[in-house]
Amino acid sequence: MAVTIQSLRFRITKRFGAKTVLRDFALEVRGRQFVTFLGPSGCGKSTALNILAGLIPATDGDVWIDGERIDHLPPEKRGFGMVFQNYALFPHMTVFGNIAFGLQLQRRPAAEIRERVRGMLELVQLPAFEDRYPGQLSGGQQQRIAIARALVLQPRLMLLDEPLSNLDAKLRIEMRAEIKRLHTNLGLTSIYVTHDQTEALSLSDWVVVMRDGVLMQAGTPQEIHDQPRNLFVADFMGFRNFFPVQVASVHPDGSVEAAGNGMRIRGRTRHALVPGAAAVAAIRPDDVVVGQQAAGSNSFRGKVEIVEYLGRGNEVILALETGARLWVHTPERVTPGESVTAVFPPEKVILLPPEGAGGAA
Amino acid sequence: MRGRLWGLALYLFVLGFILNLLGIVSHVMVSAFAKRWFGTPLPTAFTTEWFTYAWSNFDLGRILTVTLSVAGAVVVLALILGFPAAYILARRNFRGKPLLLLLYFLPLLIPQMTYGIPLATTLYRYAIGGTVAGVILANLVPMVPLAVFILMPFFEQISMNLEWGAAMMGANRFQVFRRILLPLTVPGLLTAGVLILVNTVSNFELTFLVSGAGSQTLVVALFYNVFAGGVRPVYSVDAMAVMYMTTVMLLLLLALRFVRPTQMVFRLDQPQR
Amino acid sequence: MRRTRAGEPSELDLMATACLVPSLLYVLVMFVYPFLYGIYMSLRPAKVAGFSLANYLTFFGDEWQYRTVWITFNIAVPNTVVVVSVALLLAYGMRRGIWLERTVTTILVLPISLGVILLAEGIIGFYGARGWFNQLLLGLGLLNEPLVLTHNYIGVMLSLFMQQFPFCFLMLLGYISGIDPSIENSARTLGAGPWTVFYKVMLPLMAPGIAIAFALVFVMSFGVFPSAILLGQPAGATRTIAIAAYQQAFESYDMSYASAIAVIMGVFQMAGLVIIVLLRRRMVMAATMGVGKR
Numbered sequence: 034m035a036v037t038i039q040s041l042r043f044r045i046t047k048r049f050g051a052k053t054v055l056r057d058f059a060l061e062v063r064g065r066q067f068v069t070f071l072g073p074s075g076c077g078k079s080t081a082l083n084i085l086a087g088l089i090p091a092t093d094g095d096v097w098i099d100g101e102r103i104d105h106l107p108p109e110k111r112g113f114g115m116v117f118q119n120y121a122l123f124p125h126m127t128v129f130g131n132i133a134f135g136l137q138l139q140r141r142p143a144a145e146i147r148e149r150v151r152g153m154l155e156l157v158q159l160p161a162f163e164d165r166y167p168g169q170l171s172g173g174q175q176q177r178i179a180i181a182r183a184l185v186l187q188p189r190l191m192l193l194d195e196p197l198s199n200l201d202a203k204l205r206i207e208m209r210a211e212i213k214r215l216h217t218n219l220g221l222t223s224i225y226v227t228h229d230q231t232e233a234l235s236l237s238d239w240v241v242v243m244r245d246g247v248l249m250q251a252g253t254p255q256e257i258h259d260q261p262r263n264l265f266v267a268d269f270m271g272f273r274n275f276f277p278v279q280v281a282s283v284h285p286d287g288s289v290e291a292a293g294n295g296m297r298i299r300g301r302t303r304h305a306l307v308p309g310a311a312a313v314a315a316i317r318p319d320d321v322v323v324g325q326q327a328a329g330s331n332s333f334r335g336k337v338e339i340v341e342y343l344g345r346g347n348e349v350i351l352a353l354e355t356g357a358r359l360w361v362h363t364p365e366r367v368t369p370g371e372s373v374t375a376v377f378p379p380e381k382v383i384l385l386p387p388e389g390a391g392g393a394a
Numbered sequence: 395m396r397g398r399l400w401g402l403a404l405y406l407f408v409l410g411f412i413l414n415l416l417g418i419v420s421h422v423m424v425s426a427f428a429k430r431w432f433g434t435p436l437p438t439a440f441t442t443e444w445f446t447y448a449w450s451n452f453d454l455g456r457i458l459t460v461t462l463s464v465a466g467a468v469v470v471l472a473l474i475l476g477f478p479a480a481y482i483l484a485r486r487n488f489r490g491k492p493l494l495l496l497l498y499f500l501p502l503l504i505p506q507m508t509y510g511i512p513l514a515t516t517l518y519r520y521a522i523g524g525t526v527a528g529v530i531l532a533n534l535v536p537m538v539p540l541a542v543f544i545l546m547p548f549f550e551q552i553s554m555n556l557e558w559g560a561a562m563m564g565a566n567r568f569q570v571f572r573r574i575l576l577p578l579t580v581p582g583l584l585t586a587g588v589l590i591l592v593n594t595v596s597n598f599e600l601t602f603l604v605s606g607a608g609s610q611t612l613v614v615a616l617f618y619n620v621f622a623g624g625v626r627p628v629y630s631v632d633a634m635a636v637m638y639m640t641t642v643m644l645l646l647l648l649a650l651r652f653v654r655p656t657q658m659v660f661r662l663d664q665p666q667r
Numbered sequence: 668m669r670r671t672r673a674g675e676p677s678e679l680d681l682m683a684t685a686c687l688v689p690s691l692l693y694v695l696v697m698f699v700y701p702f703l704y705g706i707y708m709s710l711r712p713a714k715v716a717g718f719s720l721a722n723y724l725t726f727f728g729d730e731w732q733y734r735t736v737w738i739t740f741n742i743a744v745p746n747t748v749v750v751v752s753v754a755l756l757l758a759y760g761m762r763r764g765i766w767l768e769r770t771v772t773t774i775l776v777l778p779i780s781l782g783v784i785l786l787a788e789g790i791i792g793f794y795g796a797r798g799w800f801n802q803l804l805l806g807l808g809l810l811n812e813p814l815v816l817t818h819n820y821i822g823v824m825l826s827l828f829m830q831q832f833p834f835c836f837l838m839l840l841g842y843i844s845g846i847d848p849s850i851e852n853s854a855r856t857l858g859a860g861p862w863t864v865f866y867k868v869m870l871p872l873m874a875p876g877i878a879i880a881f882a883l884v885f886v887m888s889f890g891v892f893p894s895a896i897l898l899g900q901p902a903g904a905t906r907t908i909a910i911a912a913y914q915q916a917f918e919s920y921d922m923s924y925a926s927a928i929a930v931i932m933g934v935f936q937m938a939g940l941v942i943i944v945l946l947r948r949r950m951v952m953a954a955t956m957g958v959g960k961r
Contacts, residue, residue, distance in 0.1 A: 083852075086852075086855075086856055087855070087856075088852050088855065088856075107855070107860070108852070108855035108856050109855050109856070109857075109858045109859055109860050111856075112858075113856060114856065114857075115852070115853060115856040117849045117852070117853055118849075119847065119849055121847065121849035121850045121852065121853040122850075122853075123850060123853075123854070123868060123872075124850075124872070125871045125872060134854070134857055134859075134867075135857035135858045135859075138857070138858045138859055138863060139858065179853075182853075182857065183856070183857070186857065186858065192856075
């Protein structure tokens with residue numbers, strides 16, 4: 034339906050006074066992609082979105098769409114759609130008035146407006162809500178209207194600024210699927226801003242992890258999830274256990290042996306590590322296997338300190354004999370004080386350069 | 395580009411207004427120190443004698459005493475009357491509450507000249523008109539509601555749970571008031587206090603209508619002297635104006651330690667949708 | 668603030684009543700009673716026995732008196748329109764925060780705190796025939812004769828503007844900057860230019876604040892008293908209705924007639940308020956026409 038863009042290319046720097054909130058943030062987005070800017074609050078992801086929308090000016094840089102430079106255009110001339118965190122519906126207009134707003138500005142015939150608004154309301158599954166005011170709707174309904182209001186103009190690019198963060202957990206999952214469905218069915222190009230890694234992984238074709246205004250890693254959800262390029266991304270993507278080590282040997286297939294603090298760990302890496310270099314071995318709590326075998330390569334004895342029952346399994350903190358603490362998610366029933374063995378499957382252990390050693394990529 | 399020009403125009407207007415204001419205020423100041431000033435950019439000679447002249451000829455010592463005691467009394471009484479009412483209006487729901495709020499709002503909305511004349515008439519009928527007590531009573535009419543409206547949001551900010559928690563720990567109503575509410579509303583009391591102070595000192599109409607010869611405040615005395623322009627040398631009137639201005643400025647400096655400038659005017663809340 | 672719904676139990680117990688009574692009593696005795704007494708008194712003219720409308724008839728039968736209504740409207744209406752329009756323009760332009768905000772607002776609070784009498788004395792000097800303003804214009808060769816800016820209509824308008832503009836500006840600035848900026852942003856992304864945003868989105872949202880500003884400035888200007896005396900011609904062109912009431916009360920000592928004039932003043936103020944409220948309805952309807960309804 035929508036005539037979407039072929040490509041979006043930008044390079045932006047933004048400073049507020051002496052503070053740099055975006056440092057040479059550059060990216061190329063292809064048509065029909067779903068791209069997510071992911072990062073903690075204050076990383077500059079919303080600022081970047083607002084600059085793309087034209088709501089705030091960039092300090093330096095340019096934005097190109099299909100070979101046309103657009104960063105001098107005011108927001109109303111860009112033909113983008115935007116959905117805001119707090120919905121930003123016009124409180125003095127009905128649902129119909131809100132969705133019809135942009136069409137009326139384009140001076141469309143009344144019959145066409147009516148038809149398109151109705152179509153949109155059906156698309157977001159709120160057909161009987163035309164005459165309500167935003168104040169009479171729930172948060173989820175308001176967000177659907179906000180999405181409909183942006184989509185009805187057939188935007189060539191959709192910008193979504195944490196649209197789900199004001200909703201409760203159940204509604205969030207429901208709306209997530211809804212957004213994905215609309216994106217795919219309508220053939221949109223979308224840029225989505227969030228601090229929630231699950232949202233980013235489940236929605237996107239391409240995830241851009243940001244910190245302090247700098248792009249840390251960009252890739253497919255699988256790459257970001259399995260192959261974080263540095264400690265920050267690893268930490269943000271749920272790696273919880275980090276062990277400082279020294280590289281012992283590196284094999285051509287990417288597998289690495291390393292040791293440190295009385296632990297010998299085998300894992301894999303995508304970095305050019307050399308024997309003798311300092312590194313960090315990382316593993317997710319879910320990937321640690323708990324058993325009773327003797328200690329050996331990639332398996333470590335420890336005592337159970339704390340067990341939290343989570344329904345589907347247990348979150349366990351182990352005090353390893355080496356002195357380190359280990360977070361583990363396991364379906365095994367263990368009791369505090371019990372001695373167990375924690376096994377690190379080598380393909381689940383990644384080795385990263387330490388912080389500050391070429392971290393940003 | 396057009397946006398920039400537009401913003402520039404706005405700032406130029408503000409600048410113009412401020413220059414204008416500074417001109418008005420400094421004209422009074424320069425004139426108060428002038429020996430003679432007649433059609434020149436600045437006076438030819440300066441003197442401070444108009445201040446001593448004004449002080450003795452306008453009986454300023456007594457007027458200043460009256461002004462400050464009126465203001466002090468109004469602050470204390472308005473807070474005592476307004477504090478409990480603000481608490482109830484912030485905390486409780488009852489039928490007729492909107493009406494009650496409207497009633498408290500009216501003395502602030504209706505200009506003082508409109509209700510000042512019947513109020514003055516009534517006060518004179520009971521022989522309170524013309525006395526310092528009468529001036530205090532009249533000034534309390536807008537100031538009690540002002541205290542209520544300033545204090546209300548401060549009570550609304552204090553979580554009910556604090557009071558309930560204290561009660562669960564065995565505090566009775568008086569102890570809750572003394573140990574929880576009072577300390578937590580100190581900022582509100584300060585805000586209300588300084589705003590009432592500044593407003594009472596510069597409040598003209600009600601004081602003008604109710605005060606007599608012995609109960610004039612500074613601003614009323616100033617009015618009579620400006621009104622009788624030519625009876626006294628204009629420099630001495632300006633000297634008195636400078637003394638009034640100094641009083642207000644000192645109070646304003648004090649006030650701005652506790653409140654933001656925007657709190658000095660009416661607060662309009664966004665309608666809750 | 669919570670709203671009371673029908674059927675909800677009243678939370679007005681003994682303690683609550685005891686807290687409300689002192690201040691309520693004060694407002695009743697010192698505000699409501701004099702008000703009602705004033706109305707009563709206005710219907711009991713000194714020269715006539717019993718109730719009579721004689722005071723009101725005299726007022727509207729005497730050109731010297733009824734002219735003050737016209738004079739007062741002639742000051743209050745233009746002043747209100749100018750003050751609110753300028754303040755709105757400025758506050759709208761500065762809604763996203765301004766440079767040196769605290770300094771600017773502090774300076775703007777000055778004329779409010781200094782009060783009208785001091786401003787009047789300053790304006791008489793500054794804008795007077797030999798004041799700095801005329802000196803500057805004469806010095807620049809823009810004028811041959813000094814402009815007469817005090818002791819006339821212009822003087823009153825000047826003083827009212829100096830007094831009420833900062834008040835109105837700060838009030839509107841607070842109101843407008845409280846409107847969620849993302850509402851405006853969303854209108855921009857939906858294709859609305861700055862002017863459309865102002866007219867179709869912001870104006871209806873600001874309307875309640877503008878209406879209150881209009882009402883307050885109008886009511887204040889309608890009661891204009893000291894600046895009309897000090898900067899105007901209190902016996903002529905700027906003899907406002909407040910001056911008429913004051914003269915009856917404290918120069919003729921006819922409290923009954925004075926009360927009648929005060930009542931008339933109050934009625935006209937209320938009428939002005941009602942007109943503003945009605946205009947506000949029209950304004951909102953005009954701005955949302957074709958947007959809210961199909």
